[in-house]
Amino acid sequence: MSIVENICKIKTQLPKNATLIAVSKTRKVEEIREAYNEGMRDFGENKVQELVEKVDCFDSSVRWHLIGHLQTNKVKYIVGKVHLIHSLDSIKLLKEIEKRYGASNLVAKVLVQINIGKEESKTGIFKEQLNDILEACENCNNVKVKGLMAVIPKGSEEECKKYFREMKDIWEKTKRKEYKNISMDYLSMGMTHDYKIALNEGSNMVRIGEGIFGERDYNKA
Numbered sequence: 563m564s565i566v567e568n569i570c571k572i573k574t575q576l577p578k579n580a581t582l583i584a585v586s587k588t589r590k591v592e593e594i595r596e597a598y599n600e601g602m603r604d605f606g607e608n609k610v611q612e613l614v615e616k617v618d619c620f621d622s623s624v625r626w627h628l629i630g631h632l633q634t635n636k637v638k639y640i641v642g643k644v645h646l647i648h649s650l651d652s653i654k655l656l657k658e659i660e661k662r663y664g665a666s667n668l669v670a671k672v673l674v675q676i677n678i679g680k681e682e683s684k685t686g687i688f689k690e691q692l693n694d695i696l697e698a699c700e701n702c703n704n705v706k707v708k709g710l711m712a713v714i715p716k717g718s719e720e721e722c723k724k725y726f727r728e729m730k731d732i733w734e735k736t737k738r739k740e741y742k743n744i745s746m747d748y749l750s751m752g753m754t755h756d757y758k759i760a761l762n763e764g765s766n767m768v769r770i771g772e773g774i775f776g777e778r779d780y781n782k783a
């Protein structure tokens with residue numbers, strides 16, 4: 563199926579309140595443009611350099627999402643260029659975002675990434691650290707937390723459900739507390755192979771790469 567056909571199919575499965583992010587990492591500008599011409603405006607990238615290069619190829623109607631790990635020393639390159647940072651995973655990174663966005667008088671919108679499966683190979687905080695990081699966010703002037711993000715462990719449908727439910731539960735509980743600077747608008751979870759389960763379990767932001775653009779070839783990038 564073509565990029566356009568894939569997008570149309572996924573859109574029919576998407577609840578009204580959910581945002582579809584087309585994960586365009588490793589994809590050429592021409593491929594992204596096909597999706598853009600189909601009306602897509604939310605694109606996800608996992609590397610700062612690749613993101614910054616692509617930003618310049620599109621008009622400002624595109625909302626760029628940084629979905630990969632963000633190193634502290636790269637924050638300066640993305641100020642003013644991304645719509646939402648999905649990968650806040652330390653207080654050190656938070657402080658750097660606060661500093662860099664503050665210097666430009668801008669406000670960064672971020673999601674806190676939770677390593678819900680506690681996998682060594684993945685970034686993100688453990689759920690037990692969420693309160694500490696949110697309390698640190700309360701003291702920021704140039705960072706606003708808009709929700710949570712997770713990449714769950716690979717597993718059976720039942721295992722996926724269990725992790726998605728756990729994330730939904732944390733998101734709901736956090737929503738009920740009243741933190742300054744924090745609104746739990748988004749729950750970013752679900753990728754090509756599990757987005758339907760994620761949406762069923764309450765995700766309102768799915769990040770889909772291969773399901774839109776086809777199989778990724780990392781050698782091409």
Ligand SMILES: *Cc1c(COP(=O)(O)O)cnc(C)c1O
Pocket residue numbers: 585587608629630713753754755769770771772773
């Ligand atoms: C690559 C990536 C995705 C998309 O993965 P697909 O399996 O291609 O849908 C989603 N989220 C993150 C954080 C990613 O790095």
